[in-house]
Amino acid sequence: MIHHILDHRYELVEHIGGGGMADVYRAHDQLLDRNVAVKILHAQFANDEEFIEKFRREAQGAAKLSHPNIVNIYDVGQENSRHYIVMEYVAGETLKERIQREGHLSIEESLRITREIAEGLEHAHANNLVHCDIKPHNILVTDANRVKVADFGIARAITSSTMTYSGTVVGSVHYFSPEQAKGSAISPKSDVYSLGVVLYEMLTGSLPFTGETPVGIALKHLQEEAPSVRKLNPEIPPIVEAIVLNAMEKNPENRFSSTEMIRDIQQAERSLLRGGQKLAAAVEDPFATQVLPRVGASDDVGYSSRRLSAQRKSAGNGEKKSKKFILGLAVILLLGFFTGAFLAYGEFWSTTTVVVPDVVGKTADVAKKALEDKNLRVKIAEAYDAAVPEGKVVSQTPEAGSTVKEQRLVTIYVSKGGEAIEMPDLRGISKASAEDKLKKLGLKLGKIEEEFSDDPAGNVIAQDPRTGSQIAKGQTVNIVVSKGKKTKQTLVPDFTGSTIGSVENQLKSLNLRVGTVTEVESTKAAGTILSQTPVGGSETDEGSSIAFTVAKQEKSAEKNTAKNSAKTTGKEIDKNTKQDDVQKDTH
Numbered sequence: 001m002i003h004h005i006l007d008h009r010y011e012l013v014e015h016i017g018g019g020g021m022a023d024v025y026r027a028h029d030q031l032l033d034r035n036v037a038v039k040i041l042h043a044q045f046a047n048d049e050e051f052i053e054k055f056r057r058e059a060q061g062a063a064k065l066s067h068p069n070i071v072n073i074y075d076v077g078q079e080n081s082r083h084y085i086v087m088e089y090v091a092g093e094t095l096k097e098r099i100q101r102e103g104h105l106s107i108e109e110s111l112r113i114t115r116e117i118a119e120g121l122e123h124a125h126a127n128n129l130v131h132c133d134i135k136p137h138n139i140l141v142t143d144a145n146r147v148k149v150a151d152f153g154i155a156r157a158i159t160s161s162t163m164t165y166s167g168t169v170v171g172s173v174h175y176f177s178p179e180q181a182k183g184s185a186i187s188p189k190s191d192v193y194s195l196g197v198v199l200y201e202m203l204t205g206s207l208p209f210t211g212e213t214p215v216g217i218a219l220k221h222l223q224e225e226a227p228s229v230r231k232l233n234p235e236i237p238p239i240v241e242a243i244v245l246n247a248m249e250k251n252p253e254n255r256f257s258s259t260e261m262i263r264d265i266q267q268a269e270r271s272l273l274r275g276g277q278k279l280a281a282a283v284e285d286p287f288a289t290q291v292l293p294r295v296g297a298s299d300d301v302g303y304s305s306r307r308l309s310a311q312r313k314s315a316g317n318g319e320k321k322s323k324k325f326i327l328g329l330a331v332i333l334l335l336g337f338f339t340g341a342f343l344a345y346g347e348f349w350s351t352t353t354v355v356v357p358d359v360v361g362k363t364a365d366v367a368k369k370a371l372e373d374k375n376l377r378v379k380i381a382e383a384y385d386a387a388v389p390e391g392k393v394v395s396q397t398p399e400a401g402s403t404v405k406e407q408r409l410v411t412i413y414v415s416k417g418g419e420a421i422e423m424p425d426l427r428g429i430s431k432a433s434a435e436d437k438l439k440k441l442g443l444k445l446g447k448i449e450e451e452f453s454d455d456p457a458g459n460v461i462a463q464d465p466r467t468g469s470q471i472a473k474g475q476t477v478n479i480v481v482s483k484g485k486k487t488k489q490t491l492v493p494d495f496t497g498s499t500i501g502s503v504e505n506q507l508k509s510l511n512l513r514v515g516t517v518t519e520v521e522s523t524k525a526a527g528t529i530l531s532q533t534p535v536g537g538s539e540t541d542e543g544s545s546i547a548f549t550v551a552k553q554e555k556s557a558e559k560n561t562a563k564n565s566a567k568t569t570g571k572e573i574d575k576n577t578k579q580d581d582v583q584k585d586t587h
Contacts, residue, residue: 002456006038018467024037029074037086037088061129065123067124068148071087071088113202120147121192125258130187132176133176134195135194137422174209174210193247197248229241242264354408355402356401356404357371357374368412379412417472423466427459427460427461427463431479443475444476447478450481464477490539494537499527512546515546517548520549522551530549
């Protein structure tokens with residue numbers, strides 16, 4: 001597809017992404033002389049008239065949107081069986097790539113990005129368009145740090161036609177709403193739930209629900225509460241957790257609208273800017289590990305905007321507390337410090353010390369017992385590590401061999417296996433580009449096979465695991481690389497002894513050509529073929545050239561010299577003959 005020109009206008013320059021429904025290319029609009037992004041639907045949907053009609057209708061509806069936080073759609077078209085959308089080309093990266101690179105984002109940055117996404121969604125919702133597939137993969141972050149929502153239209157068309165295909169829900173199971181999981185009617189609040197999951201991932205670096213199968217994850221969206229973001233990151237203020245809880249409310253009636261979400265994020269941003277993030281958290285919740293209770297559905301599950309306002313008011317009153325209160329708070333903090341020191345570092349007044357045993361590589365139960373046998377306390381945490389089997393210890397703190405006081409807290413990190421990520425589409429890009437893409441995602445390039453195909457030589461034409469499947473970080477990915485088109489072979493005759501001029505027609509009939517002709521001195525007649533490459537009896541590609549070595553032809557200068565020499569010799573012979581005759585007559 002690279003360098004193919006769609007409808008005599010859009011030249012496909014580079015494959016930049018794709019998924020289960022379409023491939024995306026960077027292209028050059030030859031009419032307007034600008035870079036664009038072209039999304040081409042996979043061929044499997046070409047014959048589904050209902051899908052194509054909804055795809056066109058929704059894409060055309062999305063093209064009517066005009067907002068700085070939405071990727072503009074320029075054109076919708078069809079070339080033969082290829083259906084495509086032409087969009088604004090955004091130089092930068094996806095939000096997913098940024099989260100994977102940084103682990104998690106700052107609270108301020110997470111709120112800003114969420115607000116900009118919500119502002120784009122608010123514009124779409126006002127125009128009766130629901131995105132239905134909000135996820136970090138569909139959020140683009142420009143080089144100027146501007147956020148743009150992509151894939152409007154096609155996601156809506158897919159959701160509308162879901163049951164037409166494999167009989168299962170098509171979508172991003174880690175991010176879709178409970179009503180999407182059930183197959184119920186969607187609404188703009190379905191986008192808000194997905195945005196809440198995106199905010200959760202930005203704040204913590206992890207997804208609220210994971211599992212072995214898509215069905216298992218979907219059930220968690222329906223039945224389970226997400227782990228508290230403040231448990232995963234205690235620095236997150238209650239006011240921010242409240243936004244996450246409200247956005248991810250399972251009942252759409254108790255969930256934010258996009259407009260309400262924007263308003264509450266703006267209030268949170270002003271609160272953090274005015275009081276400082278840490279101050280707001282300390283005033284509202286002196287005990288950082290305290291779990292915030294959830295509120296019943298009758299009270300707008302989570303924190304409503306009124307609760308957020310009350311929090312800000314409480315923070316403002318906290319700044320005006322008397323010195324007596326501040327002194328008391330300082331005493332509490334000091335007591336908490338010494339209590340924490342005891343809990344973390346053991347009985348610091350004790351003279352008894354122990355050497356921390358090495359438990360790396362052991363199962364969690366065995367490691368815990370080994371540490372407790374040394375009179376140490378144990379905290380178990382989880383970590384992704386593809387190199388360590390699930391359930392075994394990846395690392396420990398303090399390290400093995402450290403001398404510590406008894407009752408010291410030792411944290412062991414137990415492997416959850418490789419972190420599950422979505423397998424990218426490598427087809428259409430070079431082997432080097434595929435290896436670089438896998439490396440950035442924490443994957444390894446495995447077995448490389450080569451096959452003939454119509455794709456350009458060196459490009460990936462197949463992969464295992466397949467695109468869109470769940471794969472663990474650290475896992476190897478096998479690919480098949482194109483060897484280019486397979487050419488027909490032809491048997492090369494033996495032309496030695498023939499003249500170079502007599503073989504041209506025969507070569508033409510075999511779809512071969514005369515290649516380099518080298519002349520050498522020979523006793524053979526000029527132009528006689530002395531040798532050839534490839535040799536007679538071997539096979540070569542049709543259309544290739546045959547190189548010949550032929551007997552050297554005499555040069556014209558040499559011929560003239562020979563003639564002159566012959567004439568001179570003849571004259572000398574005649575002269576001598578005449579002189580002999582004179583001498584005979586004299587005698």
